[in-house]
Amino acid sequence: MLTPTHHRILRSLNSSGPLTRAELGSQLALSKAAMSGLTRELIEGALVEETTSVQRQGRPAVLLDLRADGAYFIGISLLSRPAQIALTDLKGNIFARAALEFDPDPERFADNVAAAVPSLIDGIARERLAGIGVALSGLVDEEQARCIKSTLLGWQDVPLAQLIGKRVGVPTFVENDAKALAISEKHFGEAREFNNFSVISLGGGIGSAHFIHGRLYRGAHGGAGEIAHCTIELQGRPCRCGKVGCLDTVASLNALAELAREDGLQISSLSELEHEATNGSSAAIRILHRAGSALGLAIATVIQINDPQMILIAHQEKSFSGLFATVMQQAIEANVLPRLSGRTPIRTERVDNDVWSRGAASVVAESFLNGLI
Ligand SMILES: [Zn+2]
Known part of the structure; x- marks a missing residue:
């Protein structure tokens, strides 16, 4: 049985491991004797392992790290058709993946999930499966259990976690896509080192999520981060x-496609619209300027309100570096106070099905690391 102190060690190793026992002890203000006992229990429980000795301050030191196979998590992304299901480990590696048929009827969709799980976890000790996370576009309640509303899925007040959980028999959580991505970036990705950061997801719609003081900020009703509206x-x-x-009406990829169509441009992606702009299409240039200005203004407002250490823009294109991105960057600089200007790194990351599935799984991983499941 793990105690809250065991979980503090797991969280430290997740955020800044591998570490020596002395480094861990100093981070967590634990004595050498306490560290020795606690880490022995975690090693016996197959959650932590000793890794290669390294030279630190001239002496060999043994590092402790999380064991990748210490726990497994299932992540389901409802952002594509078919939906995607993946199995990840305690280090965020994807172990297995499969396409999953989406059904707008939540009961039937939960049946599909239950049918897909056995082959996905084949070869894994069942007791190491900590739970299932589902990422979707829409509003989710603060218990991460119900989809309150998803226009994209046509769902309203769907108790999805309960429907899946009772079929599969493991803790199940539902999360908004941008929030799931932010949790994943905090535990396994670009934002491991940051306690204050924001993720902006730029896709058919626009999403955002904010970590403040190392925790996802949900707001009073779970609706924090709805930057799109x-x-x-x-x-x-x-x-x-x-x-x-x-913001969604001028800067989302769906809006760009619609605005381009209204101007007689036949494009199916942002890169095609960028290509039109490069070739001198005034309509494409106007649309991209408007989108970049709008997104930059929204991001400047986020910087002004939260002063994050980093903003990560998650996009689906091969690169995000054309006119849209340039104007966005200019609009950010033009709209933040001079004191904050240029102080917030804007990073970009291409997201695919694996990123979303890992995001969904990381929602369970976070509950596991916090000792909630
Ligand atoms: Zn709106």
Whole structure:
């Protein structure tokens, strides 16, 4: 049985491991004797292992690290069709993956999940499977159990975690896609070293999530981070949410495609629109300018409100470096106070099905590391 102190050690190794016993002890303010007993128990429990000795301060030192096979997590991404299901380990590596048929009927979809699990975890000790996480585009309750609303899936108040959990028999969580991605970046990716950062996901729609003081910020009702529906143009276009001028109406990839179509441009991706702009299409240049200005203004507002250490833009394109990105960067610089100007690194990362599945799985990994499951 693991205690809260065992979990503190696991979290330290996850965020800054591998570490020596002395480094861990000093990070967690634990005595040498306490560290020795606690780490022995974690090693016996097959969650921690000793790794190669290294020279530190002239002497060999034994490092402790998480064991990748200490626990396994299933992640399901509902962001593509078919949906994706993957098995990850305690270090965020993907072990197995499969396509998963999506069914708009939540009961039938939960049946599909239950049918897919046995082959996915083939060869893994069942007791090492900690749980299942599902990432979807939409609003999720603060218990990470119900999909309150997803326009994309046509779901309203769906208790998905319960439907899947009772079929598979493991703890199950549901999470908004951008929030799941931020959790994944914090534990396994670009943001491991940061306690304050924001993720902006740029896809068919736009999402965002914020880590503040090392924790995902959910807000009072689970709705924090809905940057897509910030009003960015006061007299703007109608949005699917019922408002007008939302960021989503000018800077999401769906909006770019629609705006391009209205201007007679036949494009199926951002890179094609960038290509049109490079070739001198004034419509493409105008659309990309408008999108870059809007996204940059929204990001500047995030910087102004939260002052994050880093902003990560997750996109689906081969690269995010054309006119859209350039104007966005200029708009960020133009709209933050001079004192904050240029102080927030903007990183970009290409996301694919694996990234979303890992994001979903990391929601369970986080609960595991926090000792909640
Ligand atoms: Zn809206």
